[in-house]
Every structure is written in C-alpha cells, then in structure tokens.
Amino acid sequence: MAVYLNIVASGLLTGLVYGLAALGLSVIFGVVRVVNFAHGEMMVIGMYGAVVLAGWPGLDPLLAAPLIAAFLFAIGYVLQRGLINAFIARPEHMQFILLVGVALMIVNGLLMIFGPDARSTNVEYGFETFEVGALLLDKARVYAAGAALLTTAVLFAFFRYSRPGKAIRACADNQLGARVVGLDVEGLYALTFGLGAACVGIAGCLMALVVDVRSQLAPEYTLLSFIIVIIGGLGSLAGALLGGVLIGISEALAGFFLLPSMKSMFSYALLILVLVLRPQGLLGKRA
Amino acid sequence: MTRSSDRRRPRALSRRQFATGALAAGTLAGLGAPAIAQAAGLRIGLVLPRTGYLAQAGQSCFRAAEIAPALLGEAGVKVEILSADFESNVELARARTEKLINDGAQIMVGCFDSGGTSAMAQVCEQHGIPLVINIGSAPQITEQGYKTVFRNFPTSPQLARNGLALLKDLFAATNTAPKTAVFMHANDTFGQSARAAFDQLVPQLAFPFEVLDRISYDPRAQDLSVEIAKAKATKAELLLVTTRAADAILTVRELVKQRYEPMGVVSPGSPGMYDEQFYKTLGKYADYCITNVPWYDPKSALTGRVAAAFKKQFPSDPFEAHAFNVGFTYEALLVAAMAYKRAGSADPKALLAALRQTDIAEHMMIGGPIGFDEKGQNNRIASAAVQNRERRPTVVLPKAAAEQAPVFPMPGWAQRS
Numbered sequence: 001m002a003v004y005l006n007i008v009a010s011g012l013l014t015g016l017v018y019g020l021a022a023l024g025l026s027v028i029f030g031v032v033r034v035v036n037f038a039h040g041e042m043m044v045i046g047m048y049g050a051v052v053l054a055g056w057p058g059l060d061p062l063l064a065a066p067l068i069a070a071f072l073f074a075i076g077y078v079l080q081r082g083l084i085n086a087f088i089a090r091p092e093h094m095q096f097i098l099l100v101g102v103a104l105m106i107v108n109g110l111l112m113i114f115g116p117d118a119r120s121t122n123v124e125y126g127f128e129t130f131e132v133g134a135l136l137l138d139k140a141r142v143y144a145a146g147a148a149l150l151t152t153a154v155l156f157a158f159f160r161y162s163r164p165g166k167a168i169r170a171c172a173d174n175q176l177g178a179r180v181v182g183l184d185v186e187g188l189y190a191l192t193f194g195l196g197a198a199c200v201g202i203a204g205c206l207m208a209l210v211v212d213v214r215s216q217l218a219p220e221y222t223l224l225s226f227i228i229v230i231i232g233g234l235g236s237l238a239g240a241l242l243g244g245v246l247i248g249i250s251e252a253l254a255g256f257f258l259l260p261s262m263k264s265m266f267s268y269a270l271l272i273l274v275l276v277l278r279p280q281g282l283l284g285k286r287a
Numbered sequence: 288m289t290r291s292s293d294r295r296r297p298r299a300l301s302r303r304q305f306a307t308g309a310l311a312a313g314t315l316a317g318l319g320a321p322a323i324a325q326a327a328g329l330r331i332g333l334v335l336p337r338t339g340y341l342a343q344a345g346q347s348c349f350r351a352a353e354i355a356p357a358l359l360g361e362a363g364v365k366v367e368i369l370s371a372d373f374e375s376n377v378e379l380a381r382a383r384t385e386k387l388i389n390d391g392a393q394i395m396v397g398c399f400d401s402g403g404t405s406a407m408a409q410v411c412e413q414h415g416i417p418l419v420i421n422i423g424s425a426p427q428i429t430e431q432g433y434k435t436v437f438r439n440f441p442t443s444p445q446l447a448r449n450g451l452a453l454l455k456d457l458f459a460a461t462n463t464a465p466k467t468a469v470f471m472h473a474n475d476t477f478g479q480s481a482r483a484a485f486d487q488l489v490p491q492l493a494f495p496f497e498v499l500d501r502i503s504y505d506p507r508a509q510d511l512s513v514e515i516a517k518a519k520a521t522k523a524e525l526l527l528v529t530t531r532a533a534d535a536i537l538t539v540r541e542l543v544k545q546r547y548e549p550m551g552v553v554s555p556g557s558p559g560m561y562d563e564q565f566y567k568t569l570g571k572y573a574d575y576c577i578t579n580v581p582w583y584d585p586k587s588a589l590t591g592r593v594a595a596a597f598k599k600q601f602p603s604d605p606f607e608a609h610a611f612n613v614g615f616t617y618e619a620l621l622v623a624a625m626a627y628k629r630a631g632s633a634d635p636k637a638l639l640a641a642l643r644q645t646d647i648a649e650h651m652m653i654g655g656p657i658g659f660d661e662k663g664q665n666n667r668i669a670s671a672a673v674q675n676r677e678r679r680p681t682v683v684l685p686k687a688a689a690e691q692a693p694v695f696p697m698p699g700w701a702q703r704s
Contacts, residue, residue: 116342255513261474
C-alpha cells in the first residue's frame with residue numbers, strides 16, 4: 001500500500017508544477033487568444049535562470065523564483081508589446097509561425113549559450129526526503145509543489161481582487177466592450193502575456209529542482225502544456241491545475257502498473273478521451 | 288562603328304568548343320583529383336550525437352576528433368575530419384551521413400548510438416563507403432552481411448557476456464552472493480539489445496541470484512521515480528542497469544531519495560556511471576557504482592600519448608572520465624588512418640581491402656590486436672570492472688589490472704562522506 005501512496009504522491013507533486021506551467025499558457029490564450037508556441041522555451045529560460053543563480057550567487061531556486069518571474073515578465077511584456085500585438089488581427093497561421101520562430105530562436109540561443117550538456121541546480125536538499133508514516137516525500141518536489149500552489153493562489157487573487165486583474169478579465173470576456181469603457185486593451189494584452197510568461201518562468205525555476213536542464217526539453221514542455229490545457233479546458237485556470245495533476249498521477253500509475261516506457265502514452269490516451277467525450281476540456285466552457 | 292561594336296560583343300561559344308573545353312576540364316579534374324586527395328590526406332566523415340539526449344557522450348567522443356589530426360600526423364598520416372551532429376535522432380544520422388559523403392568524406396566513423404549506427408551503415412553500404420564504428424553494440428549491425436562495416440567495439444552479447452562474467456568474479460572476490468536482482472534498461476535499440484543479451488546469457492551463467500523483474504523506460508525520461516519505486520518494490524538485493532549519462536544520474540538520485548539500498552548498482556556493459564557529469568552531479572553518491580566495460584590500458588604507450596594530448600587540449604577535464612569515449616573514437620580514427628596508409632589511396636575499394644587486413648598491435652583499449660573477422664567485427668576486446676572510488680573510475684577487476692580491491696556490498700547512502 002505504501003508503494004502506491006508514494007507513487008500517487010510523487011505524481012501529484014510533479015503534476016502541480018506541470019499545472020503551473022500550463023496555467024501560463026491558459027492565461028495567455030484565455031485573454032490574448034494567441035497560442036504561445038514558445039511556452040516550453042520560456043519555461044526552459046526559467047530553468048536555466050535557476051541554474052545560473054544557483055551557481056554563482058548560490059541562490060536557492062525557491063528564492064530565485066521571484067527574480068526569474070520578473071525577468072520573464074519583462075520578456076513576455078516586451079514580446080507582446082513589440083511583436084505579437086501587431087499580429088493579433090492577422091490570420092492564426094501567421095501567429096503560429098511567428099511564435100514557432102520565436103521558439104526556435106530561444107532554444108538555439110540557449111544551446112549556444114549553455115551548450116548541450118544537462119545542468120543541475122544541485123541544491124542541498126536535492127537528495128533528501130520527508131518521512132510521513134510510510135510515505136517518503138521528495139523534499140524538492142514538496143517545495144516545488146508548495147510554491148506552485150502559492151503562485152496559483154496569488155494569480156487567482158490577482159485576477160479576482162485587483163483592478164488590473166478585473167480589467168484583464170473584462171478584456172477576456174468582451175474585447176469591444178473593454179475598449180468602449182476606455183481600457184487600454186493592447187496594454188492589458190502585454191500585461192497578460194507578461195503574467196503568463198512569469199508563471200511559466202516560476203514553473204521552470206521549480207522544475208529545475210526536480211529535473212536536470214537541457215535546452216532540448218523545451219518542445220517537450222510546450223507539448224505537455226498543450227495536453228494539460230486541452231484536458232483541463234483552454235482558458236480555465238483551475239482546469240490547467242487539474243489537468244497537470246491528472247497527467248502527473250496517471251503517468252505515475254501507468255508507469256508502475258504497466259510498463260514505465262509506456263507512461264507517456266497515457267497522457268495522449270487521456271487527451272484523446274477528453275477530446276472525444278468533452279471537447280471543451282474538463283473545466284472549460286462550451287464555445 | 289560596326290567593327291568596333293562586333294569586337295565588344297562576346298563571341299558565342301560553339302558546341303564543339305564547349306565539348307572540347309568540358310573534356311579538357313574533366314581530364315584535368317580527373318588527373319588532379321588524386322593529387323588533391325593525396326595532398327589533403329584522408330577525409331574522414333565523423334557523425335556523433337553532439338546535441339540531444341546523448342550530447343554528453345557525443346561531446347566526449349568529439350574530443351578525440353580534436354586531438355586526432357595532430358596525433359595521426361605524428362604517425363605520418365594526414366587526415367581531415369568533417370564532422371556532423373545527428374542531434375541524437377536516428378533519422379538525422381542517415382541524413383548527416385549522406386551529407387558528409389556528398390561533401391567528400393572518403394570513410395565514415397560513428398556514431399556512439401546503435402540506432403544511429405544502423406542508419407549510417409545502410410547509407411555507407413549504398414555508397415560503398417567504409418564505416419568504422421567507434422561505439423555501437425547492437426549485434427545486428429554486423430550480422431546483416433554488410434561489406435563496408437567495421438566495428439571496433441564489442442557487440443551487446445559480447446559486452447553482456449564479458450560484463451556478466453566479471454560479475455561472477457566480483458562475487459567470488461568479495462565472497463558475496465546476492466539472491467535476487469532487478470534489471471533496468473532504456474527502451475531504445477541499445478537498451479533492447481542489452482536486454483536480449485542479458486535474457487539469453489543469465490540462464491547460461493548460473494548466477495546465485497534470481498532476476499525478479501526487468502524494467503524498461505523511455506531513454507528521454509526526465510524522472511525515474513516510478514521506475515525506481517517499481518524496482519524497490521521487488522526488494523531485489525542487486526540492481527543491474529544499462530544506462531547512459533542522463534538516466535544513470537536519474538537512477539542513482541532516485542535510489543538515494545527513495546532510500547533503496549541494494550548491495551550494489553552494477554552495469555554489465557554500458558556508459559553513464561563513469562562520466563564526468565555523473566561525478567559532478569551526484570558527488571559522494573557516485574561512488575561504489577560498478578561498470579563492467581571495455582576500458583583503456585593505462586600501461587599502453589598509445590594511452591600515454593593520447594592522455595598527454597588530451598590534457599594539453601583540455602586541461603580542466605579529467606581524462607579518466609572521457610577515456611572510454613575518447614579511446615574508442617580515437618581507435619576508430621586510427622583504424623581508418625592506418626587503412627589509408629596501407630592502401631596508399633583514399634579510393635573506397637582500396638580502403639575496404641586495407642581495412643580487412645587491419646592488424647594494429649599498439650592500441651589503447653584493453654584486448655588483443657585490432658583486427659576484424661569476415662563480418663567486420665573485432666572480437667578481441669576485453670572488459671574490466673571499473674568501480675567509482677572518490678569520484679574517479681578505478682579498475683578493481685580483473686586482478687591483474689586492478690588498481691584497488693572491489694568494495695561490495697557498497698556502503699549505504701547515509702554512510703557516505
């Protein structure tokens with residue numbers, strides 16, 4: 001029994017970080033209606049940021065997360081203001097190609113800067129666990145999942161209670177109405193893209209506690225984020241978190257009960273199941 | 288006026304003049320080609336996974352290419368190395384091989400990965416260009432009747448047989464006998480062929496242990512927590528692994544986190560646990576893992592020269608951590624260069640004939656002289672048990688070559704300092 005509990009706990013903790021990563025994608029799509037194909041690449045920027053700060057000033061990735069979030073926010077804001085806003089009214093395929101181009105530039109830039117070798121944050125607690133009865137909880141995963149939950153809570157609070165958050169929601173509900181009441185829609189788009197990028201930056205920072213960083217991870221994380229938001233429901237914040245947790249736990253259980261080499265297959269099986277039975281996603285609204 | 292205008296107009300080239308010119312150019316090119324080839328030396332196409340999930344090993348192998356031209360030059364052979372990265376992607380291995388051959392490579396060397404090497408072998412066979420395999424163990428590569436493939440590396444069954452035989456020696460030397468074992472491997476060409484060899488050989492070798500489970504995983508996995516939980520659930524006393532660099536790190540990290548304490552972590556013939564990154568990332572937890580692999584002979588004169596060139600070129604890198612990759616890649620380049628020297632020509636047919644006659648007594652890796660059987664396989668490569676001790680790969684078996692006595696069972700994770 002303890003084995004199963006450990007497996008589920010591990011999947012749950014990893015799934016929460018996956019969920020935070022997908023949350024950024026969901027926020028951006030929910031408001032700006034642009035699918036960010038450079039999402040995984042931004043996450044890997046966050047991961048490398050954590051590795052760099054853990055190396056030179058010796059900053060723990062948990063403490064480095066706000067700095068990296070600010071950096072990614074700036075990148076996202078400038079990207080939306082300077083580049084993507086010009087493509088908002090253009091056909092979707094042009095937006096896709098634009099962001100695929102951005103993704104390629106980021107991943108190859110990272111490869112040139114950091115090289116192909118895997119890098120690790122090597123935190124002191126990287127090999128330690130919490131023992132809770134029969135449960136052995138990986139410390140790094142527990143901290144990462146806790147930070148992911150905290151970030152999600154802050155984001156929810158921002159959208160519910162702050163004026164810019166309410167303005168962004170208004171913009172997402174009715175862009176024309178938002179313009180009529182005098183909201184700076186382009187500015188709000190840039191703010192949203194920045195927030196989404198900051199979210200994924202934090203997710204990358206937290207993920208760097210758990211996995212070694214390589215630039216080649218970026219497309220995998222982009223794909224994973226897509227799977228999660230489609231399962232949870234595009235544009236739904238709670239859905240992204242739920243999707244992440246579902247993917248984390250289902251992969252862990254599939255790996256244990258079936259073949260570990262088949263566990264990724266379960267993410268896709270879950271995706272197909274949701275697309276067939278509930279195309280709008282588990283918590284998504286029907287279009 | 289007209290005359291002047293006619294003078295300025297370029298004269299049209301007649302068909303006869305064009306044909307004569309083309310013939311002359313062709314003749315000159317034909318006459319000139321061997322001279323140019325001789326002057327430039329042998330053009331070796333080297334394909335490696337320098338990016339992607341095999342990048343660490345690919346980059347390590349590439350260090351051999353960086354020191355080889357000068358070393359081979361000292362031996363009187365001028366070589367030019369054209370290199371390509373197949374990004375750890377089998378399909379790209381095929382495309383990169385095609386490209387290097389089209390760019391003028393006269394012999395190919397590569398490519399660390401069995402899947403990629405199979406793809407290279409098909410392309411080289413189609414073009415009639417020799418391929419010297421540096422590292423790549425899938426047995427089928429030399430079992431398909433290819434006439435252009437030469438492998439200076441053991442096959443998976445040879446690796447497994449040599450590696451498993453050393454396991455028995457390890458038990459005898461330490462007077463231990465684990466009763467149960469679990470085998471973990473990546474689900475790729477290399478891992479699957481290692482598994483097939485393992486399944487075939489274990490019953491034949493009459494080990495004291497029973498194999499409780501065989502666990503395969505995605506070679507690109509970022510997290511092996513489930514796999515290690517599964518292995519731990521078997522309560523096996525011995526963990527046998529077939530890894531590469533990244534999954535070797537993930538395996539040991541999870542063993543520590545999940546407090547799974549087998550008597551030992553032993554690879555019966557795979558890279559990963561003696562790589563520099565393994566030591567850097569895992570620190571004290573890297574110690575006592577054992578890898579039974581072909582290893583370099585520290586007493587060989589060639590090892591001394593290669594090590595000196597390596598230290599000069601890469602002063603901050605420990606040679607021991609790269610010696611396996613550098614040794615086999617350098618030997619593959621040496622085989623190609625010596626064939627060129629014997630053939631006196633870079634013509635692929637002459638190179639192929641010379642490669643079949645290979646007999647290199649002075650080499651770097653432990654084993655007999657380098658030579659190939661009718662299938663292109665070198666069957667004379669031996670293995671050593673290499674245990675990590677104080678973050679350094681140390682030969683512990685066979686006794687004749689041992690630098691220290693083996694430690695088995697290994698100390699618990701909490702007892703490391």
